[in-house]
Amino acid sequence: MAEILGRRITMASPLPKLRVDHSKNSSIKALAMELAKETYSFKEDRIPKKWDYPTDTSVDRKPGLWPPENKADNPSLHNPLLRQERMGSGWLVAIFEWEGVLIEDNTDLERQAWLALSQEEGKSPPPAFMLRRIEGMKNEQAISEVLCWSRDPAQMRRMATRKEDIYQALQGGIYRLRAGSREFVNFLMHYNIPMALVSTRPRKTLEAAIGNIGIEGYFNVMVAAEDVQRGKPDPEMFEYAAQLLKFIPERCIVFGNSNQTVEAAHDARMKCVAVASKHPVYELAAADLVVRRLDELSVVDLKNLAVIESTEFGSGEPELEMEEEDDPSPSTRVTFDDNFW
Numbered sequence: 001m002a003e004i005l006g007r008r009i010t011m012a013s014p015l016p017k018l019r020v021d022h023s024k025n026s027s028i029k030a031l032a033m034e035l036a037k038e039t040y041s042f043k044e045d046r047i048p049k050k051w052d053y054p055t056d057t058s059v060d061r062k063p064g065l066w067p068p069e070n071k072a073d074n075p076s077l078h079n080p081l082l083r084q085e086r087m088g089s090g091w092l093v094a095i096f097e098w099e100g101v102l103i104e105d106n107t108d109l110e111r112q113a114w115l116a117l118s119q120e121e122g123k124s125p126p127p128a129f130m131l132r133r134i135e136g137m138k139n140e141q142a143i144s145e146v147l148c149w150s151r152d153p154a155q156m157r158r159m160a161t162r163k164e165d166i167y168q169a170l171q172g173g174i175y176r177l178r179a180g181s182r183e184f185v186n187f188l189m190h191y192n193i194p195m196a197l198v199s200t201r202p203r204k205t206l207e208a209a210i211g212n213i214g215i216e217g218y219f220n221v222m223v224a225a226e227d228v229q230r231g232k233p234d235p236e237m238f239e240y241a242a243q244l245l246k247f248i249p250e251r252c253i254v255f256g257n258s259n260q261t262v263e264a265a266h267d268a269r270m271k272c273v274a275v276a277s278k279h280p281v282y283e284l285a286a287a288d289l290v291v292r293r294l295d296e297l298s299v300v301d302l303k304n305l306a307v308i309e310s311t312e313f314g315s316g317e318p319e320l321e322m323e324e325e326d327d328p329s330p331s332t333r334v335t336f337d338d339n340f341w
Contacts, residue, residue, distance in 0.1 A: 092306035093247045094188055095238055095270070096219075098199035098206065100257035100277045101294070102181045103213070106171070107278065110135075113167040117159060123149055136232030136260045138200050138225055139163050164202060175209045178277065180295030185218050191299055196221040196241040200231045221245055232260040235268035242268070253305050255294070262287045271305040273297065 099105040111131050118125050126134075126147055134142035139160030143149050150156055188195055196219060199206055203224035210216050221244040228236045242252050254265035257275045262284065265272035274287035275294065284290045288305055291297060 091251055092302055093194045093196065093242070093245050093252050094302070095196045095198060095241050095252055095254045097254075097256045097261060098197060098201065098209075100178075101255050101275050102177060102185075102197075102215075103209070104176045104178055105257070105278060107135075109167060109170045112170055113163055116166050117163045120162070121149065121159065123147070135258060136200065138228070138231040141230055164205070168205065173208070173212070175213055177213055177215075178275075178293070180293035182215070184294035184297065185215065187295070187299075189218060193302070194220045194245050194247070196223065196245055198223040198237040198241055200225045200237075202226065232258075233263045233267070235264040235270075238265060238268045238270055242270070251306050253302060259284065259286060273305070 096102055114131060114134075115125050117123075130146060134146050137146070140156040143156050143159055144151050149159065185195070197206070197210075201224065203222070203226055206222060206224055207216075210219075221241055223237050223241045223244070225231075228240060230236050238252065238254055239249065242249050245252075249269040252268075252270040254261060254268075254270050254272045255275065256262065256265070256272060257277045258279065262272045262274060263286075266286075271288045273289045273291065274284035276284060276290055276292050281290050281292070289297075289301065
């Protein structure tokens with residue numbers, strides 16, 4: 001007790017000191033250290049000691065595996081920049097038509113061959129609109145489905161062979177590359193982009209023409225008339241070329257020169273570059289890209305066409321069909337009695 005300024009102040013006794021149980025504190029600290037050790041040991045087990053992952057070098061991949069195999073990738077390259085450069089163009093493939101795209105096309109010779117064949121067979125000459133319709137078709141397909149000259153397989157093969165002989169005689173075995181075609185093909189070979197050649201001409205004719213021009217060995221795959229049942233506008237030729245190259249259709253770019261080619265490519269879920277060699281540019285507006293010469297294209301243009309993360313191809317999910325519900329309300333249709341009048 002103390003007296004300050006005439007007032008009495010009573011001092012309370014000092015607070016007792018808190019006792020700390022060191023045994024409990026040490027047990028908590030030990031438990032925390034054990035948990036920390038378990039956590040770090042778990043992380044160390046997941047971090048590999050060596051970074052040489054095993055690579056899948058098998059050619060046959062499981063169906064539906066995504067993303068598709070990148071043929072330009074080389075896992076043995078340790079430099080990531082070199083590996084990325086090689087992977088830049090490995091997501092796409094080029095499918096070329098022969099006449100009108102790589103070489104000059106003479107439609108007059110094709111028309112003269114059909115007219116000569118009709119004269120030999122005693123058939124009426126096909127009109128111009130019918131000749132335009134059979135462009136790009138196989139000879140057998142045109143004879144049976146459009147010209148309706150015969151449906152006997154033996155007769156169709158005979159007339160198809162004869163028509164091809166007439167065309168080759170008129171053509172004279174002279175082939176001329178279109179301007180910019182050789183440069184573009186060399187450009188694709190520089191970037192290791194796989195290429196395919198499709199045509200409704202016989203394989204023997206294609207091989208001889210390629211040898212005469214001097215571009216043999218440029219194409220990884222060749223699809224000729226003997227390999228398919230139908231020509232354009234059926235997409236069978238392009239689909240078969242994609243299967244041989246082991247690429248999904250969305251990564252394939254078709255190079256053609258007609259609307260039949262555009263239709264067939266889009267039916268196969270492929271992009272199409274139209275070359276305005278036979279038709280004007282405005283008539284090929286349905287194509288994804290229209291050029292006058294192949295060397296106008298760059299690798300950036302091809303990569304942009306090969307991008308499939310777009311809504312053009314749809315979501316791939318099947319559309320649901322809405323069933324019509326039965327209307328419980330009575331019908332409001334009015335019926336007339338003929339006897340009334």
